[in-house]
Amino acid sequence: MDVLAACRNAKLASRAVRPLTRADKDALLLAMADALVDQTAVIVRANDEDVARGRAEGLSEGLVDRLRLDDDRVAAVAQALRDLAALPDPVGEVVRGERLANGLEVRQTRVPMGVVAMVYEARPNVTVDAAGLALKSGNAVVLRGGSAAAQSNAALVAVLRSVLSDAGLPPDAVTLIDGGGREAVKHLMTARGLVDVLIPRGGAELIRTVVEGSTVPVIETGVGNCHVYVDAAADLERALAIALNSKTHRPSVCNAAETLLVHESVAGSFLAAAIPALDAAGVTLHGDSQTVRAGLAAGIDVVAADDEDWAREYLSLDLAVRVVESLDDAIAHIDRWSSGHTEAIVTDDLTASRRFVAAVDSAAVMVNASTRFTDGGQLGLGAEIGISTQKLHARGPMGLAELTTTTWVVTGEGHVRD
Incomplete structure (x- = not known):
């Protein structure tokens, strides 16, 4: 033509x-x-x-x-x-x-x-x-x-x-x-x-x-290297549901989560539940040393993660998992590796959610909700022509x-x- x-x-x-x-x-x-x-x-x-x-x-x-x-x-x-x-x-x-x-x-x-x-x-x-x-x-x-x-x-x-x-x-x-x-x-x-x-x-x-x-x-x-952060003050049952939905609802799309960050104070109990649940859903986990150990304790293999995993948009049933020391550590990780698409925090701490929203520089930020909601139809726009990760004229759906x-x-x- x-x-x-x-x-x-x-x-x-x-x-x-x-x-x-x-x-x-x-x-x-x-x-x-x-x-x-x-x-x-x-x-x-x-x-x-x-x-x-x-x-x-x-x-x-x-x-x-x-x-x-x-x-x-x-x-x-x-x-x-x-x-x-x-x-x-x-x-x-x-x-x-x-x-x-x-x-x-x-x-x-x-x-x-x-x-x-x-x-x-x-x-x-x-x-x-x-x-x-x-x-x-x-x-x-x-x-x-x-x-x-x-x-x-x-x-x-x-x-x-x-x-x-x-x-x-x-x-x-x-x-x-x-x-x-x-x-x-x-x-x-x-x-x-x-x-x-x-x-x-x-x-x-x-x-x-x-x-x-x-x-x-x-x-x-932009590509969707999206994150879910489970805060110290998270309802862990809610956090697991959000993490599963963000990753497994439709893993091949740009608003699917690619990295799960977990505050160290809840990592033991959360990973003990999350790793078997994600494994049962067919997810291959790529984790830091603490996540690898948690996988071994559950009898589930976790692939050791490196920088390529933190940077990657998998578009598949793969998920990178990292335990972080604090909210600021989670924000720093997102600031380094995010593509600026969608980030989510799960927390019952209003101060933590406000700090996350203020500090994270992405087109969409979710508080106690799945990353899958970054979608024109879900946000009341009707169909979308794309999700902009730039800052001029249009940003987001x-x-x-x-x-x-x-x-x-x-x-x-x-x-x-x-």
């Missing part, structure tokens, strides 16, 4: 999407949801081809899980569009406004960005989430999914484009860049003036490549508002400047 031509077509299509009313956009999303459900069998067959090819090529089971679509997952993708339709339209929201002393009325108002592009890896649900978020916020979208999900993405986008056509809108408002390898991604990264913002979502290498090589403005989504920019509207009565 000629990437620049595709971007030009998306730019033209964005002009048709930009003025749509909320009613128009919501009707479009609901029609897309219905069409996806109607075409479930076609989508799942296409996905089966991707899954079979991925397994044949040695794709890990964690990545296969991220890739897989079945009837329930297609229904969930469609429901995400319905949930988006139920959300307020960010376009036209007045961020701030006032009447100046000279009589001018000034309003800073949310408007669409124009063309949002996304480069991402083997999660075909992201294809629909990104398209829905872009359209609801008045944008066109250009999508470059990973080759592992090529058939799935093509089937999903074909459904979305058909609904656009049926609605009398240009189908290029949702464009899939198919093939072309790294050269296609390079063209997308340098389509300045055609693409207004580019969002990479995937592994560290992909994100680094896009951030370092783009001339298009980038919103950086990016929903509708994060896909808009602002325009200053100044209304006068013949005002001229002295």
